Amino acid sequence: QLQLQESGPGLVPPSETLSLTCAVSGVSIDGSDYYWGWMRQTPGKGLEWIGSVYFTGKSYYHPSHKGRVNISVDTSNNQFSLEVPSVTAADTADYYCVRVAGAYSPVNWFDPWGQGILVTVSS
Amino acid sequence: EIVLTQSPGTLSSSPGERVTLSCRASEFVITKNLAWYQQKRGQAPRLLIFGASTRATGIPDRFSGSGSGTDFTLTIDGLEPEDFAVYFCQQYGTSPITFGQGTKLDIK
Numbered sequence: 001q002l003q004l005q006e007s008g009p010g011l012v013p014p015s016e017t018l019s020l021t022c023a024v025s026g027v028s029i030d031g032s033d034y035y036w037g038w039m040r041q042t043p044g045k046g047l048e049w050i051g052s053v054y055f056t057g058k059s060y061y062h063p064s065h066k067g068r069v070n071i072s073v074d075t076s077n078n079q080f081s082l083e084v085p086s087v088t089a090a091d092t093a094d095y096y097c098v099r100v101a102g103a104y105s106p107v108n109w110f111d112p113w114g115q116g117i118l119v120t121v122s123s
Numbered sequence: 124e125i126v127l128t129q130s131p132g133t134l135s136s137s138p139g140e141r142v143t144l145s146c147r148a149s150e151f152v153i154t155k156n157l158a159w160y161q162q163k164r165g166q167a168p169r170l171l172i173f174g175a176s177t178r179a180t181g182i183p184d185r186f187s188g189s190g191s192g193t194d195f196t197l198t199i200d201g202l203e204p205e206d207f208a209v210y211f212c213q214q215y216g217t218s219p220i221t222f223g224q225g226t227k228l229d230i231k
Contacts, residue, residue, distance in 0.1 A: 047168070047211060047222040062219045096167055108215050109158035111179060113167035 002026040004097045004114035012091075013123050018084040022097030022114060023077075029055050030075035033103035037110065038071060038082045040093040052106040053080055060106040087121045094118050125150045125214050127223035135231040141200045144226045146212035148193040153216030159188055159197045162225075163208045171210075172197065199228075 008020035022036070029036065037052035051061035053071040061069065073080040084091055095117050098110040126149040136142050146157070155175035160168035170179040172188035175195055185206075187198045199206055207230050212223040 046224050047213070049220040049222075060218075064219075101170075101173065107218050107220050109170060109173040109213065110168075111170040111173075113169070116167045 006117040035100040039096040129223035156216030
């Protein structure tokens, strides 16, 4: 059964880099037909797609995050990661990793979701 | 980007009743590329419907989706106690992917 699990620090000081990892179990990312993605959710902006990555490393980003965030894949450890540099309070959110449903598509519906991790930007 | 507006913001209902949630798009949603999710307090969203009307694996048939173009609905026919949650719609036909702000379904 496919499962995703986020990990990383729950508290990040302003101007530092937010780094999260999503461990995938039940299926191998390497050679998978699917993209893998990151989402975040805040009370103010709601649910937001950040970006998606393929096992080759090819990635797509929401225009508002492109040029700032980086999503990478580590097939040897069957995981993928999110890095958000120079964080501010606006980056405080629940972050979720997801599989992008539908083969070969970086944008689609999302299933399943990881349980999520709350990241607070504060000193 | 396509803006999805969900209504009502909050809906109060009782177990056993039938409810309809609305999701209206600011632009045409290509090929019915719309999904619905359920989110319970403290949990991640769970996929209910994709392709506007196809139930995801394991989703009970009391959940149904319909619509096309700019107007979509999620109907729950015969509410169960576990159905009281927040529901989101999402379009994936035009990048960037966007979500509605959610409809909270609570117990009357």
